Amino acid sequence: MNRILFPEQTESHEVTTPPTVVGASEHAQIAARISGFVESLKTLDLDFSAIRQKLTKPLRPIWVTPTSSLPASPPEFSSFHPVILLTASSRVSGSESTSETGYVQGAADDAEAWAQGLTAPLFWQNIETLLSTPEDMIEEVIVGLVAQVDGNKGAQLTGIGPGKRVAIGTIDAAETDALETDIVITVSPKESEVLRSKLKTRYLHLTLADGKVGSRQLRHSLPNLIASVKAQLSASPIPRIVVADVNGKDQGVGVALAILCLFITDDGNVLRPGEEVKEPPNGLNKQTIKQKLSWISVAKPDANPSRTTLQSVNAFLLG
Structure with missing residues (x-):
């Protein structure tokens, strides 16, 4: 982030790690990968200028553990924003060591x-x-x-990307917030009687089991669903596409990602039937999928499609 947002402040470009936990060899391996991460982040085409306006100084991590000595009063950092990395776990030297100097038991990253x-x-x-x-x-x-x-x-849908032509949320939110001109897709074991009655043919339902089983089913269910969406997009005016699941965070987000990749341009316009994105090698690629997923992450940070859901979407789009 510092290399992208503060290219002129080269002193903030070096990797910082705690020497008591991360040895020199491991530090060097981390540092060697940063340039690749920077280039990958640039390709997402995010609005870094807006971030730069809010973040006036570079970031610098500071680690606090049970063995740290804390100052009597909060210190001031004039040249950087501190990112405090706190763990309540103790380091166990020589136990299950994936690091040169020890293992932090229960680092609580999940x-x-x-x-x-x-x-x-x-x-x-x-x-x-x-x-x-x-x-x-x-x-x-x-x-x-x-x-x-x-x-x-509960009654809020979140618009995704420029133009907000796709929205995601919970089924409860869709029942409350969806417009009669929307195309609404629900992803769950049972369809919504409220939406079926309200939207008639503009309501599409994808029957999937909860959890990993449903996420695996998604790969084989997407082709028919996408064909149905394509048929609906000939309507005028161009409808908004709402995708909802039980918690608004997993399988529905995967479906929305597929729709964003196939039917939404980089500037947020909806592609009509016949205009949709071509299959590889001349159309979709992993970078396109990453970029559209970044739209979702920016708009709804708590959207958290599982690895299985994303694998199913990738397999459908690229397979």
């Missing part, structure tokens, strides 16, 4: 496994409640806070 939907903003908004809650009740309190936020967001 937030979905332990956070129960608790986000950083939600934590800080409710910090007094959370810190005063007994440990045996904390999970129940977190579930309640997350449910309250999800309920407030």
Whole structure:
């Protein structure tokens, strides 16, 4: 990020790692890969100028562990924005070591496994409640806070990319927020009677099981669905395409990604039947898919299609 946003500040371009955990050889291997990551990020064609306006100084990571000594008062950093990387786990020297100097047990990189939907903003908004809650009740309190936020967001669809011609969200949001001129696609074990009654032929449903099983089924279900979408796009005016699943984060996002790649141009226009993107080698490629996925990530950061879902979409688009 520093190399892209602050090309003139070369002192911020070097890799920073904690020497007590990352040895010289591992550090060198990390540093050697940065240039490739930079070039890959550039190809996504994101609006870096908007990010640069908000981020006035380079980033620099600072690690805090149970063995760290903290200053008595918060320090000021005039030349960079600190990114505090905090772990509550202790380093176990010589145990299960993938690093030269030790292994950080339970580094907690998989937030979905332990956070129960608790986000950083939600934590800080409710910090007094959370810190005063007994440990045996904390999970129940977190579930309640997350449910309250999800309920407030339930009736919202998120437009994706320039033009917002594709939107994603939950089935509940689609039932509330979808317009009669939209094409609405739901992805779940059962179709929505509300949307069927409201939209008639403009409602499409993809029956998939929950979890990995459904994500694997997606590869073989996409061809018929995409053919149905193509038939609907001859309508005038050009409709918005809404894709929804139970939580608005996984299988529906995969379907939306396929639609973005096939029917939405880089400037956000909808391709009519006969204009859709060609199959490889003259049309779609992995870079196109990455770029359209970045549109989704920017618009809806909590959209988190599983690896299995993305593999199914890639197999359909490139296979």
